Amino acid sequence: MPEPLIAAHQLVKRFGDFTAVDGIDVEVQPGEAFGFLGPNGAGKSSTMRMIACVSAATSGSLRLFGLDPATHGREIRGRIGVVPQLDTLDIELSVQENLWIYGRYFDLSRAECRRRATELLEFAQLTERADSVVDTLSGGMKRRLSIARSLINEPQLLLLDEPTTGLDPQARHVLWDRLYRLKQQGVTLVLTTHYMDEAEQLCDRLVVMDQGRIVAEGSPRSLIDRYATREVLELRFSAGTNDSFADALHGVGSRLEVLPDRILVYADDGEAALTETHHRGLQPESALVRRSSLEDVFLLLTGRSLVD
Amino acid sequence: MAVTMRRGNPAHGAVHVAAWYLATYRRLWKTNLLSSFVQPMLYLLGLGVGVGSLVDRNSSSTDLLGGASYVAYVAPGLLITTAMSLAAGESMWPIMGNLKWQRGFHGIAATPLEARDITWGHGLWIAARCAIAGAAVAVALACFPDTRSWGLVVTVAMAVLVGVAFAMPVAAFSINSEYDGAFAGIQRFVIIPLFLFGGAFYPLTQLPTVVQWLAKVAPLWHGVVVARAFTVGEVDWLATAGHTAYIALWIVAGTAVATRRLRRKLYP
Numbered sequence: 219m220p221e222p223l224i225a226a227h228q229l230v231k232r233f234g235d236f237t238a239v240d241g242i243d244v245e246v247q248p249g250e251a252f253g254f255l256g257p258n259g260a261g262k263s264s265t266m267r268m269i270a271c272v273s274a275a276t277s278g279s280l281r282l283f284g285l286d287p288a289t290h291g292r293e294i295r296g297r298i299g300v301v302p303q304l305d306t307l308d309i310e311l312s313v314q315e316n317l318w319i320y321g322r323y324f325d326l327s328r329a330e331c332r333r334r335a336t337e338l339l340e341f342a343q344l345t346e347r348a349d350s351v352v353d354t355l356s357g358g359m360k361r362r363l364s365i366a367r368s369l370i371n372e373p374q375l376l377l378l379d380e381p382t383t384g385l386d387p388q389a390r391h392v393l394w395d396r397l398y399r400l401k402q403q404g405v406t407l408v409l410t411t412h413y414m415d416e417a418e419q420l421c422d423r424l425v426v427m428d429q430g431r432i433v434a435e436g437s438p439r440s441l442i443d444r445y446a447t448r449e450v451l452e453l454r455f456s457a458g459t460n461d462s463f464a465d466a467l468h469g470v471g472s473r474l475e476v477l478p479d480r481i482l483v484y485a486d487d488g489e490a491a492l493t494e495t496h497h498r499g500l501q502p503e504s505a506l507v508r509r510s511s512l513e514d515v516f517l518l519l520t521g522r523s524l525v526d
Numbered sequence: 527m528a529v530t531m532r533r534g535n536p537a538h539g540a541v542h543v544a545a546w547y548l549a550t551y552r553r554l555w556k557t558n559l560l561s562s563f564v565q566p567m568l569y570l571l572g573l574g575v576g577v578g579s580l581v582d583r584n585s586s587s588t589d590l591l592g593g594a595s596y597v598a599y600v601a602p603g604l605l606i607t608t609a610m611s612l613a614a615g616e617s618m619w620p621i622m623g624n625l626k627w628q629r630g631f632h633g634i635a636a637t638p639l640e641a642r643d644i645t646w647g648h649g650l651w652i653a654a655r656c657a658i659a660g661a662a663v664a665v666a667l668a669c670f671p672d673t674r675s676w677g678l679v680v681t682v683a684m685a686v687l688v689g690v691a692f693a694m695p696v697a698a699f700s701i702n703s704e705y706d707g708a709f710a711g712i713q714r715f716v717i718i719p720l721f722l723f724g725g726a727f728y729p730l731t732q733l734p735t736v737v738q739w740l741a742k743v744a745p746l747w748h749g750v751v752v753a754r755a756f757t758v759g760e761v762d763w764l765a766t767a768g769h770t771a772y773i774a775l776w777i778v779a780g781t782a783v784a785t786r787r788l789r790r791k792l793y794p
Contacts, residue, residue: 272635273793274793292638300636305629306628306629308546308550310550315549319542319545322542323539323542323634324638
């Protein structure tokens with residue numbers, strides 16, 4: 219077993235009386251794609267900021283590359299790349315100027331900054347926009363530039379905080395493709411997300427966070443197998459009446475989840491559950507049988523929907 | 527390891543941060559330099575020539591100014607107040623913007639650079655801005671016999687020191703400001719009063735004692751007195767050293783507070 223790139227033990231972050239991160243244990247191995255999944259306020263970003271060495275842990279221990287952020291913050295930051303939740307690009311500068319200037323902060327020579335910028339613009343599919351002012355780029359392009367910029371120091375570890383929040387589906391897929399390539403090149407990825415599909419696409423392993431704690435850990439598939447049934451039947455009744463059907467559906471599946479807009483029936487055989495629903499004389503406005511997903515895992519673990 | 531790490535040399539990091547400021551500034555420099563040149567020249571013409579023609583007719587006034595013409599007396603004051611306004615302005619909205627709006631400082635904080643590199647880089651950049659704006663005014667002043675003097679070199683140096691001495695405490699204030707409304711207050715209650723009552727246009731002795739002391743707390747008057755000694759007066763080296771040390775104290779204290787506050791903001 220190689221030394222973990224990230225090793226956190228009983229990591230805590232408090233802001234005054236508020237505990238953002240409440241004693242988490244995490245280990246990330248080199249080459250892994252690791253995710254923190256959770257709703258807003260779960261403590262994902264606070265954890266990421268501690269890993270990025272821009273926020274000191276209140277207690278517990280954290281090591282990156284075997285180094286302590288409290289004493290080796292500069293050195294660690296020199297070896298990681300950070301894509302923050304909010305872009306910190308210089309919007310009035312050109313795309314390539316953003317890369318050149320950022321490279322200097324890592325003490326790269328001007329020539330080296332230019333060489334790497336050319337490569338990274340190619341990678342981020344921004345070569346044709348090299349001279350454009352950042353302000354004129356689309357959201358997806360800005361995000362790709364943020365990623366390109368975070369790679370200027372050829373980091374061994376790339377941290378991405380909500381990398382695709384606010385992007386349209388097309389832009390998300392382009393971004394996922396780029397991240398997947400990085401992973402294939404052996405870059406260790408650590409990302410936070412509240413999108414299940416993103417976690418399923420990108421992460422080898424993830425932890426589900428809720429209220430500052432880790433409530434589950436595993437690969438996306440193993441979490442689904444462990445916490446959800448094979449299939450889910452989604453039923454919609456007319457607006458506002460979902461609650462009144464919950465009793466009538468009792469026993470149809472192994473578990474029921476009543477959401478504001480629909481009822482989820484957990485069952486290994488979704489079609490059979492639907493047939494049983496009809497047998498009981500219930501007429502939902504719509505019914506859908508699907509495979510269970512991480513969202514279902516999350517609902518079970520936290521009793522809350524991810525997007526609320 | 528691909529990246530050769532520095533041993534945290536702050537001068538090094540400050541230069542990179544100043545280079546970033548420069549890249550951003552390149553898009554605005556023409557209008558910016560023009561305004562920081564035109565404004566003092568307008569004051570100089572309006573006051574120096576207009577008011578000066580009244581002052582110079584009065585022999586007791588001329589004695590009070592140490593025998594200099596009014597335009598020669600007021601020139602170093604105007605050059606240095608230009609640096610003061612420029613430095614203070616550049617240490618308000620741009621600082622808040624880089625913390626709250628464009629978040630440029632957060633981008634830098636994620637690299638091996640840290641708060642100290644940013645504050646030192648800011649100071650370095652302000653020094654460069656004041657040197658350039660001051661030099662432009664000095665060149666114009668050198669064109670006229672009344673204001674032509676080698677003392678203008680010292681005046682530009684004082685403009686740089688006074689500029690940084692204002693920039694750092696104002697930056698420290700801006701770092702902890704939650705909204706930009708407070709900046710108008712700084713302009714109205716600190717910068718403009720100092721411009722009018724800080725010893726740029728007339729000797730401080732013309733003012734009530736309390737106001738004199740208040741004016742002497744700020745670095746402006748100290749810089750103006752030194753510059754004036756070199757352009758139209760007599761140089762007292764001990765006094766020059768004292769005034770310069772006092773300005774330096776503002777720089778050192780301002781930088782220390784700004785760095786401390788910025789570190790708390792960037793690395794909570």
